[in-house]
Amino acid sequence: MDGDYVIGGVFSIHNYIHTVKHNYTTMPEPLRCTGSIDTRELRLSRAVVFAVEEINNSSKLLPGIRLGYQIHDSCASVVMAVHVAFQLSNGLDPVFYTGDNCSQSGTVMAVVGESGSTPSISMSRAIGPFNIPQVSHFATCACLSNKQEYPSFFRTIPSxxxxxxxxxxxxxxxxxxxxxxxxxxxxxxxxxxxxxxxxxxxxxxxxxxxxxxxxxxxxxxxxxxxxxxxxxxxxxxxxxxxxxxxxxxxxxxxxxxxxxxxxxxxxxxxxxxxxxxxxxxxxxxxxxxQQSVIPGLRDFLLDLPPTKVANSPVLTEFWEHAFNCRLEKSAATDERLCDGTEDITTLQSPYTDTSQLRITNMVYKAVYAIAHAIHNAVCQKTNSTTHCDKLTRIESKQVLAQLKKVNFSQNGYDVSFDANGDPVxxxxxxxxxxxxxxxxxxxxxxxxxxxxxxxxxxxxxxxxxxxxxSTQVPSSVCSDSCPPGTRKVLQKGKPICCYDCIPCPEGEISNATDSPDCFPCPKEFWPNAERNICFPKPVEFLSYNEVLGIILAAFSVGGACLAVITAAVFFRHRTSPIVRANNSELSFLLLFSLTLCFLCALTFIGTPSEWSCMLRHTAFGITFVLCISCVLGKTIVVLMAFKATLPGSNVMKWFGPPQQRMTVVSFTFIQVLICTIWLVLRPPFPMKNLTIYKERIILECALGSAVGFWAVLGYIGLLAVFCFVLAVLARKLPDNFNEAKLITFSMLIFCAVWITFIPAYVSSPGKFTVAVEIFAILASSFGLILCIFAPKCFIILFKPEKNTKKHLMNKNQY
CATH class of the missing domain: 3.40.50.2300 (Response regulator)
Structure with missing residues (x-):
């Protein structure tokens, strides 16, 4: 249809192009489309006609100006699309002007189409140099947003x-x-x-x-x-x-x-x-x-009287194919003639289906966008009146410039273009x-x-x-998600979505699905069995609430009670010969020190604190030295007593009770001095041991100074060895109640316990280190009290007939 300004339209009404055979002896036949009609594309082309007629009937848009259109079929072919593009850009005037000034009046102002991206690319490259804007309704290739290559391309459909x-x-x-x-x-x-x-x-x-x-x-x-x-x-x-x-x-x-x-x-x-x-x-x-509604479009599409159909080859082909009849009698076919009873409203076809107008609205908006661009180029608004001069000769590049600026709303649909010619x-x-x-x-x-x-x-x-x-979302994964507690390990040679789930290493967790890495827990935390949460590590120490602690505490208290009972027996029979003959003063002091030795084991049980750590080692060291000093004093007394029986010997006056007391005090003072230096310089302190066990914390007392600890033990060992040597020397002295044998056995047990204590202490883990130390204290203490005092208590309580001076002076072996 002719008009003051013509809009071009290019649609893939057919899907195939007729193959042309070139024999190079005659002019090749013109390009033409074949195959069945795409009725949806036919509807899109008719939407252009509908929009143009609607604009021509509008008093607001291009008043007094009549738009025309020329619609072509590209057959969804690049070859035909380029052919049509050149045909549109060459002009529509039937007369070829040979003057100096070439008229542009016949050139289309803009083109709507094409439906496909590939034909649209070819068309844009053909008409772009002529600044003819192209507004596609269905070409969605992102490449067309490149304004360097396609400067005149726009579209109403998103990229x-x-x-x-x-x-x-x-x-x-x-x-x-x-x-x-x-x-x-x-x-x-x-x-x-x-x-x-x-x-x-x-x-x-x-x-x-x-x-x-x-x-x-x-x-x-x-x-x-x-x-x-x-x-x-x-x-x-x-x-x-x-x-x-x-x-x-x-x-x-x-x-x-x-x-x-x-x-x-x-x-x-x-x-x-x-x-x-x-x-x-x-x-x-x-x-x-998005679906849309275009008022009046369905009625327009169904308004196909026989005269309109007959005047259009495309509509004729559509009609004949839809109703399986022919509008004109042909000798080449026996198909029946259309008799006028065909009713298009009964036709089930994409052409008549306007229930879901999607792309049709894109065509509708494209035509209106071009009309608005022409309107802005040729119309002037004076006060509230718009005046358009249809004699104004504009070029397509003016329409191109105005098309970049359009921003309007039609039937509730917003139309605008960004810098790339794309809509929202x-x-x-x-x-x-x-x-x-x-x-x-x-x-x-x-x-x-x-x-x-x-x-x-x-x-x-x-x-x-x-x-x-189905109502359930299907699953489509190469590998199932790795649960918390595992990490993803990619499968060799496969994409990143294909992986194996490997459990986290010891001490590490992952708390998220599909975690690429595991991370370690903080120092005082440890993973649960699933390795997805860090829990605080259980704190472990020798407690009064556990079986081992209860047993050791019972033996400790029991030992102290035994020492007290022994002291009571000795005190009750303090005037008896056997008590008086065995240096009762040192015996009571020894029993007192043994009581302290038994009780100091209790300081090793329970939660370590700053005071308990200092007390346990120093109390143990001092009480044991006091104990060994008493045993050493008793051993020297036995030796001196034997020497005093020799004629002319005056030894006992040099080792009487004052000297014995001084010996005990002197030996004990040295240990007190060692402990004091230890506590002043680097005392023991409570600490959390995180290295022995990875999964739990050991509460223990750090030595502070290992030199101080081993100095205390070494001094005890030195006195014990000295005492043991003296006891061995006095073991065969011909005295009935000779304690030397008993002291020898007690020192033998004492030394054996503490010699085996050293490797056991070093190699025992965690709270068992403390248990070994308590065991050594109790074992050596029980060895002393049983070896030294048990035989005497037995005689005092069960053999009173032997607790006499006569028996004491008897030279027979006890």
Whole structure:
């Protein structure tokens, strides 16, 4: 239709181009389209006519100006699309002007189309140098956003970059990390899939395979892609393909059904009503352009009187194919003539289906965007009146400049373009669900708005149906998630989504699913059995509440009581010969020191504290020296007493009671001095031992100064050895109640205990170190009291007849 300003339109009304045979002897026949009509594309082309007529009838937009249009069929072919592009840019005037000034009046102001990305790229490169703006309704390749290569390209449909990001977020949202990928072998599929793979990689999604195909490829190529899908382990398949290509693949898969697959589709096919016949894709989800309502469009589409149909070859072809009749009688065919009873309102066809207008609205907005750009270029607003001069001759580059600035709302739909010629990206999340009648229908279950803040773009507001009509989200992972307590180890030669789950090493945990690393617990903590939580380590020390502590405490108290009872027996019989003959003063002092020795073992039991640590070692050292000093004194007394019986000997006057007391005090004072130096310089202190056991804490007393500790022990050992030597020398003295033998045995036990104590103390772990020390104290103390005092108590209590001076002076061996 002619007009003051003409808009071009290019649509893939047919899907194939007639193959031209060149014999180079005659002019080749003109290019022409073949195959059946794509009735959805026909509806899109008719939407251009509807929008133009609506604008021409408007009093607000381009008042007084009549728009025209010229719509072409590109046959979804690059060759035809380029041919049409040059035809539109060459001008529409039938007369060729040869003057100096070439008129631009016949050139189209802008072009709506093409539907495919690849033809759109070719068209943009052809008409771009002429500054003719191109506004596509369905070309979504992200590459077209490059203004360096396509400066005059605009579109009302979002770029595939947004859709690829949205698809990656969708896959991530449902926890799928192992997917397959198929794509159209075209600019649309290759660029869209490249964007998706890049976005998927950022989201941590792995792709098992990526296959390309095209509807004109040999069947063997399509079969190979279908076999890859059948053999794959990925449950989810992302398909970035054109509707025509996808139809070929699904037909191949239908011949030999593959295992159930969850299909994720790009907008081009997942929202195409014609694709809903493939039941193997039940549960498919993907993004579609938002549904819209265009008032009056359905009535316009159905308004096809016979005269209008007859005047249009395309409408004629559509009519004849839809009703299987011919408008004119032809001798070449026997088809019946159309008799006028055909009713288009009864026709079930994408042409008449306006229930889900998606891409149609993109065409509608494209026409209005061009009209607004022309309006801004030729119209002037004076006060409240808009005046447009249809005689104003404008060039397409003026429309191009104004198109960059358009920002309006039509039927509630906002239209504007960013610096790349792209609109604001908004999608509906669509799901293929079975209706009650058993047919598959498109159901909108959510929204995606790229203009919203990160993390808020995606919103699902309805329940989804999955593959095989399931309500459970299918799983598609290469490896199951690693639970807390394990870490991921990648499998050699496989993608990062394929891994093994290795338990955390000892002392380390992981508290998150799919943790790449384990981390150690703090020093005073230890993992639980599952190795996902750090618990405080149990604190261990020799306690009064445990069996070992109770037994040792009982022996300690028992030993002290035994010493007290022995002292009581000796005190009760202090005037008896056996008590008087064995230096009663040193015996009572020895029993007192033994009582302290038994009781000092109690300081080793219980929670170590600063005072208990200092007390336990010093009290042990001093009381034992006091004890050994008394034994040493008794041994010297025995030797001196024997020497005093020799004629002319005057030894006893040099080792009387005052000298004995001084000996005990002197030996004990030296130990007190050693302990004092130890406590002043580096005293023992409580500490938490974290090295002996990894899984628990040992509370113990650190020695502070190991030299001090071994000096205390060494001094005790020195006195014990000295005492032992003297006792050995006096063991055969011919005295009846000679204590030398008893002291020899006691010192033998004492030395044996403490010699074995040293390796046992060094090698015993944790609280058993303390137990060994207590055992040594108790064993040596019991050795002394039993060897020295038990025989005497036995005679005093059970053999009183031997507790006489006569028996004491008897030379017979005791």
């Amino acid at each position: 595939d970059q947004f859709q690829a990001d949205a698809l990656a977020k969708l896959v991530k949202h449902f926890g799928w990390t192992w997917v397959g990928a198929v794509r159209s072998d075209s600019d649309y599929g290759n660029n869209g899939m490249a964007s998706f793979l890049d976005a998927a990689h950022k989201e941590g999604i792995c792709v098992e395979y990526s296959e390309s195909f095209y509807r004109t490829h040999p069947r063997t190529r399509i079969q190979r892609v279908a076999d890859v899908i059948r053999r794959s382990t990925a449950m989810v398949v992302v398909a970035f393909a054109a509707s025509g290509d996808m139809r070929i693949l699904l037909e191949e898969l239908s011949r030999e059904p593959s295992p159930p697959r969850q299909w994720i589709g790009s907008e081009a096919w997942v929202s195409d009503p014609e694709m809903l016949r493939f039941t193997l894709c039940t549960g498919a989800i993907g993004f579609g352009i 990206a908004k999608y509906e999340l669509v799901n293929w669900q079975k209706s009650k009648s058993g047919s598959i229908e498109l159901v909108t279950v959510g929204l995606y708005d790229a203009s919203l803040p990160v993390g808020q773009e995606f919103h699902i507001n309805k329940n989804l149906t999955w593959v095989e009509d």
